[in-house]
Amino acid sequence: MHFADRLLHACRKKGNALCAGIDPRWDQLPLDIRNRHAGGTLGAMASAIEEFSLRVLDIVAPLVPIIKPQSAFFEACGPAGMLAQQRVLQKARSLGLITILDNKRGDIATTAEAYADAALAGTHWNGHRHEVWSADALTINPYLGRDAVEPFLASARKCGGGVFVLVRTSNKGAKQFQDLNCDGKPLYQHVAEAVGEWAAENLGACGLGDVGAVVGATHPAELAAVRHWLPHVVFLVPGYGAQGGSAADTAGAFRADGAAAVINSSRGLTACFKPDEVQWESAVERATRAAIHDLTQSTLMKALKG
Amino acid sequence: MHFADRLLHACRKKGNALCAGIDPRWDQLPLDIRNRHAGGTLGAMASAIEEFSLRVLDIVAPLVPIIKPQSAFFEACGPAGMLAQQRVLQKARSLGLITILDNKRGDIATTAEAYADAALAGTHWNGHRHEVWSADALTINPYLGRDAVEPFLASARKCGGGVFVLVRTSNKGAKQFQDLNCDGKPLYQHVAEAVGEWAAENLGACGLGDVGAVVGATHPAELAAVRHWLPHVVFLVPGYGAQGGSAADTAGAFRADGAAAVINSSRGLTACFKPDEVQWESAVERATRAAIHDLTQSTLMKALKG
Numbered sequence: 001m002h003f004a005d006r007l008l009h010a011c012r013k014k015g016n017a018l019c020a021g022i023d024p025r026w027d028q029l030p031l032d033i034r035n036r037h038a039g040g041t042l043g044a045m046a047s048a049i050e051e052f053s054l055r056v057l058d059i060v061a062p063l064v065p066i067i068k069p070q071s072a073f074f075e076a077c078g079p080a081g082m083l084a085q086q087r088v089l090q091k092a093r094s095l096g097l098i099t100i101l102d103n104k105r106g107d108i109a110t111t112a113e114a115y116a117d118a119a120l121a122g123t124h125w126n127g128h129r130h131e132v133w134s135a136d137a138l139t140i141n142p143y144l145g146r147d148a149v150e151p152f153l154a155s156a157r158k159c160g161g162g163v164f165v166l167v168r169t170s171n172k173g174a175k176q177f178q179d180l181n182c183d184g185k186p187l188y189q190h191v192a193e194a195v196g197e198w199a200a201e202n203l204g205a206c207g208l209g210d211v212g213a214v215v216g217a218t219h220p221a222e223l224a225a226v227r228h229w230l231p232h233v234v235f236l237v238p239g240y241g242a243q244g245g246s247a248a249d250t251a252g253a254f255r256a257d258g259a260a261a262v263i264n265s266s267r268g269l270t271a272c273f274k275p276d277e278v279q280w281e282s283a284v285e286r287a288t289r290a291a292i293h294d295l296t297q298s299t300l301m302k303a304l305k306g
Numbered sequence: 307m308h309f310a311d312r313l314l315h316a317c318r319k320k321g322n323a324l325c326a327g328i329d330p331r332w333d334q335l336p337l338d339i340r341n342r343h344a345g346g347t348l349g350a351m352a353s354a355i356e357e358f359s360l361r362v363l364d365i366v367a368p369l370v371p372i373i374k375p376q377s378a379f380f381e382a383c384g385p386a387g388m389l390a391q392q393r394v395l396q397k398a399r400s401l402g403l404i405t406i407l408d409n410k411r412g413d414i415a416t417t418a419e420a421y422a423d424a425a426l427a428g429t430h431w432n433g434h435r436h437e438v439w440s441a442d443a444l445t446i447n448p449y450l451g452r453d454a455v456e457p458f459l460a461s462a463r464k465c466g467g468g469v470f471v472l473v474r475t476s477n478k479g480a481k482q483f484q485d486l487n488c489d490g491k492p493l494y495q496h497v498a499e500a501v502g503e504w505a506a507e508n509l510g511a512c513g514l515g516d517v518g519a520v521v522g523a524t525h526p527a528e529l530a531a532v533r534h535w536l537p538h539v540v541f542l543v544p545g546y547g548a549q550g551g552s553a554a555d556t557a558g559a560f561r562a563d564g565a566a567a568v569i570n571s572s573r574g575l576t577a578c579f580k581p582d583e584v585q586w587e588s589a590v591e592r593a594t595r596a597a598i599h600d601l602t603q604s605t606l607m608k609a610l611k612g
């Protein structure tokens with residue numbers, strides 16, 4: 001089944017398009033979990049972020065359609081952290097969640113192929129397929145150009161997966177290169193137009209492609225512009241919540257039927273409590289419900305409930 | 307000690323600036339190694355690429371100053387592959403080699419910090435420092451702008467490490483975005499100028515900064531242009547050898563004293579034999595010596611022999 005159709009199906013089933021970002025930073029974990037994994041090794045740290053992430057999945061799985069683990073926090077714990085990343089993705093899939101591995105890869109030729117197959121279709125070896133991260137989608141960086149993007153598209157298209165390309169990122173300094181005026185239009189528009197072409201190569205029944213665009217909620221004018229250029233592209237929108245973007249700032253990302261946008265919140269959900277809060281799981285649940293309510297009130301996401 | 311000074315010292319000690327790229331692709335490994343790790347699991351695959359990589363280190367360590375493991379091929383084997391990556395980097399350091407982890411990271415804020423500390427200064431947790439990959443330098447992608455690069459510089463400057471920023475990559479499609487005309491000059495020139503500023507913030511005694519530029523040997527004209535703009539920046543030059551760049555194509559990367567360039571060869575060294583070649587280690591040694599000879603004949607690298 002096509003990635004965009006699977007994504008839309010999952011969003012309709014849950015009645016929203018909120019993505020729970022899983023960003024397990026050690027110093028934001030509940031004290032209870034930190035204390036039980038206090039061995040002082042990277043392995044103990046990995047166990048702690050794994051336990052926290054798995055418990056968050058149990059909380060958010062009945063509420064949201066999508067999760068996005070931030071690979072950097074798993075990698076910070078070394079090989080044991082990467083094992084935790086693998087287990088978190090496995091559990092998310094078993095809970096029926098769509099998974100976006102946020103690892104922002106980008107390389108060329110067979111190197112890109114190795115990253116792509118690790119994230120999506122699986123590493124092939126002696127004619128056998130081995131699942132590595134087995135996410136439904138990953139994030140990638142466009143700087144190296146189409147031939148470097150190609151292996152990611154190929155891997156996604158082998159397994160009904162998706163690729164989200166960085167177009168206009170949510171950080172303050174994004175404009176340094178992304179807004180440069182290139183032959184009369186900003187660089188991010190050139191990247192957006194390329195994403196539009198790549199997405200058009202493989203549209204799902206819902207009219208959306210399997211190549212998405214990352215566009216930050218912290219730049220609502222740019223978000224609306226990119227939506228205008230790319231009606232057939234799914235947007236992954238970071239920057240809502242802790243990074244300062246409001247629900248109204250994300251409104252321009254949606255299609256009239258509520259499709260075509262995935263709004264991510266990471267710290268707003270998983271770091272919404274003080275470390276010594278005993279009832280942190282209730283706090284995560286409340287924050288998740290509140291974000292869904294907030295987005296439903298302010299955007300066309302409400303159409304997904306239909 | 308400053309990264310550029312350490313790098314130059316290592317190059318002078320070996321009399322060359324060849325970087326051995328460690329790209330362990332399963333289907334290019336010696337049959338002997340493949341057969342002994344034929345368990346059919348990712349763990350077995352990881353053991354095979356680890357054994358191969360460690361044996362390559364023993365061969366190249368007396369000859370070259372620098373190695374560059376390509377993270378994608380380790381990641382393709384999952385968590386076990388990342389453990390292999392860690393061990394390869396550990397052994398390289400113990401052999402006195404300068405290590406450049408080629409993982410092309412790029413993200414924002416605390417996420418970038420997590421990647422940076424994993425690669426360079428170590429993950430900090432409860433006041434303790436934990437080594438993760440502990441490379442001397444890593445490669446990063448500039449698309450997200452200075453504030454996203456900042457955490458990598460900070461981590462490097464904590465530990466005398468370095469950062470190599472993608473400027474003009476070696477793939478054919480690099481020009482799609484990197485050559486766009488932005489306000490009268492190509493995008494890669496904007497990136498190069500930013501790299502020049504970042505490098506100037508922290509120069510070593512040798513006059514070179516701790517922020518380097520990745521510029522492909524497959525584009526000799528662009529390589530010479532970037533060298534002209536950035537006299538104080540170390541270049542990491544991929545594309546020599548298997549990708550088509552000749553020794554003469556890399557000549558523009560060097561300073562008169564042979565410093566400021568690191569020429570990488572990956573497949574040219576580590577996939578220079580047929581898988582059934584029993585004497586593959588001799589072949590790797592011969593190929594490494596031949597590359598050093600070739601570069602010494604055609605470039606100012608010869609000045610390193612002093």
